[in-house]
Amino acid sequence: xxxxxxxxxxxxxxxxxxxxxxxxxxxxxxxxxxxxxxxxxxxxxxxxxxxxxxxxxxxxxxxxxxxxxxxxxxxxxxxxxxxxxxxxxxxxxxxxxxxxxxxxxxxxxxxxxxxxxxxxxxxxxxxxxxxxxxxxxxxxxxxxxxxxxxxxxxxxxxxxxxxxxxxxxxxxxxxxxxxxxxxxxxxxxxxxxxxxxxxxx
Amino acid sequence: xxxxxxxxxxxxxxxxxxxxxxxxxxxxxxxxxxxxxxxxxxxxxxxxxxxxxxxxxxxxxxxxxxxxxxxxxxxxxxxxxxxxxxxxxxxxxxxxxxxxxxxxxxxxxxxxxxxxxxxxxxxxxxxxxxxxxxxxxxxxxxxxxxxxxxxxxxxxxxxxxxxxxxxxxxxxxxxxxxxxxxxxxxxxxxxxxxxxxxxxx
Numbered sequence: 001x002x003x004x005x006x007x008x009x010x011x012x013x014x015x016x017x018x019x020x021x022x023x024x025x026x027x028x029x030x031x032x033x034x035x036x037x038x039x040x041x042x043x044x045x046x047x048x049x050x051x052x053x054x055x056x057x058x059x060x061x062x063x064x065x066x067x068x069x070x071x072x073x074x075x076x077x078x079x080x081x082x083x084x085x086x087x088x089x090x091x092x093x094x095x096x097x098x099x100x101x102x103x104x105x106x107x108x109x110x111x112x113x114x115x116x117x118x119x120x121x122x123x124x125x126x127x128x129x130x131x132x133x134x135x136x137x138x139x140x141x142x143x144x145x146x147x148x149x150x151x152x153x154x155x156x157x158x159x160x161x162x163x164x165x166x167x168x169x170x171x172x173x174x175x176x177x178x179x180x181x182x183x184x185x186x187x188x189x190x191x192x193x194x195x196x197x198x199x200x201x
Numbered sequence: 202x203x204x205x206x207x208x209x210x211x212x213x214x215x216x217x218x219x220x221x222x223x224x225x226x227x228x229x230x231x232x233x234x235x236x237x238x239x240x241x242x243x244x245x246x247x248x249x250x251x252x253x254x255x256x257x258x259x260x261x262x263x264x265x266x267x268x269x270x271x272x273x274x275x276x277x278x279x280x281x282x283x284x285x286x287x288x289x290x291x292x293x294x295x296x297x298x299x300x301x302x303x304x305x306x307x308x309x310x311x312x313x314x315x316x317x318x319x320x321x322x323x324x325x326x327x328x329x330x331x332x333x334x335x336x337x338x339x340x341x342x343x344x345x346x347x348x349x350x351x352x353x354x355x356x357x358x359x360x361x362x363x364x365x366x367x368x369x370x371x372x373x374x375x376x377x378x379x380x381x382x383x384x385x386x387x388x389x390x391x392x393x394x395x396x397x398x399x400x401x402x
Contacts, residue, residue: 025314102313109310111371112303113226122372155377156384160357163364170312171323176356183357191391 012038013048014062017055022099026106031055053116056107060120064127073131079139080193084185086132090161091181098169105169129154136192145192153192160184213239214249215263218256223300227307232256254317257308261321265328274332280340281394285386287333291362292382299370306370330355337393346393354393361385 016037024033031052035042049055071086111118132154139145164180167173217238225234232253236243250256272287312319333355340346365381368374 098313105313106310108367108371109306112299112306112373118371118373122374125368125372152380152384155380156361159364159368159377159381160361161364162367163360163362166309166363166367167326167360170309170319171326172313172319173323176360179353179356180360183353187388187392191388 009048010058010062012040013045013055014059017059018100021103022097024103025099026103026110029103053114057116057120060117060124064124067128071131073135075138078144079135079142080144080188083132083135083139083192084188086135087157087161087184087188088181090128090158091164091177091184101165101169105166125158129158132157139192144194146194148192157184210249211259211263213241214246214256215260218260219301222304223298225304226300227304227311230304254315258317258321261318261325265325268329272332274336276339279345280336280343281345281389284333284336284340284393285389287336288358288362288385288389289382291329291359292365292378292385302366302370306367326359330359333358340393345395347395349393358385 013034016034020029020034020037023037024030029052031045031049032042034055035045038045045055049058071089073082073086107117108121111121129151133150136145136148136150136153140147140150160180161184164176167176214235217235221230221235221238224238225231230253232246232250233243235256236246239246246256250259272290274283274287308318309322312322330352334351337346337349337351337354341348341351361381362385365377368377
């Protein structure tokens with residue numbers, strides 16, 4: 001197969017995995033269900049991935065790449081606007097389907113039992129932390145952000161968002177995302193921005 | 202059986218459930234394993250609880266009661282000191298055994314599939330939110346806290362703590378609790394307290 005074919009197959013399998021997770025949840029997800037979503041045979045799926053775990057690790061990596069593609073950051077953008085946008089994207093989506101997030105929480109709860117999941121989830125988290133810390137660092141350099149600790153602030157922001165999304169799923173509480181987002185925006189304005197007006201500069 | 206006997210049996214079963222969750226995790230937890238921890242027969246356990254789910258709902262309720270017992274709040278205490286103490290307790294413990302929190306995350310990830318779990322987790326969460334909001338309200342009345350929205354602030358604080366604890370388990374990252382706690386203390390000082398000195402008043 002050509003590289004283009006492999007890439008197209010990979011994309012098709014990843015999208016099928018997403019749909020299968022939404023439909024079956026994590027615990028009941030099978031290679032057969034994913035194969036059915038691709039319209040390919042189970043054997044074809046196993047040609048690419050030995051086990052369901054291998055496939056799901058690739059899927060976690062795919063989620064990170066998709067996120068990067070969606071939030072293309074330009075260096076000439078205002079870091080304040082950038083941080084606001086990215087936090088909102090992280091709180092509310094991009095994949096704001098409850099069924100999908102329900103499956104993701106189950107998968108994450110299995111990380112203590114799977115070195116492969118945990119390693120990939122740590123990679124995703126480190127990249128996300130570095131992305132936020134990078135924006136914060138640039139904001140400090142450009143004198144639009146206060147002199148906060150970039151890594152500590154990034155870890156704090158990601159923890160708040162993680163908790164809001166976990167509670168959204170566990171408690172089935174749709175208000176929690178809006179409430180936490182409002183408070184996060186206030187936090188940005190008062191604890192991070194030098195000047196609230198920086199947002200509309 | 203006398204009421205005292207029933208209470209003692211309840212306490213023994215709850216403590217056995219705690220130990221069994223630490224040892225077996227959530228997915229592999231059985232009534233048999235819990236019975237073995239109590240030293241009672243499985244039949245005795247079923248006399249009190251029809252199903253594992255019934256038992257675990259009672260256990261979630263027990264956790265909430267234990268927390269209340271541990272954080273007995275006195276109305277004449279400084280609300281600033283009270284809030285600091287309770288947030289630290291929530292971030293770091295009281296049951297800071299990773300094995301137990303690993304099992305709890307699995308149980309919580311099943312809430313979307315279990316009305317009984319979800320209802321009890323919502324009860325626990327509402328009580329905790331009300332507890333924090335109550336302290337914040339009292340702090341505002343006593344002019345030691347800024348005029349924040351008590352419910353919104355409580356939801357925000359609990360989300361941050363939830364996220365820190367979830368990341369601690371999922372990413373196996375021991376630093377996250379300390380990092381988030383530091384930032385939370387700064388948040389208290391700058392966004393909630395009227396005067397940082399209020400803490401040592």
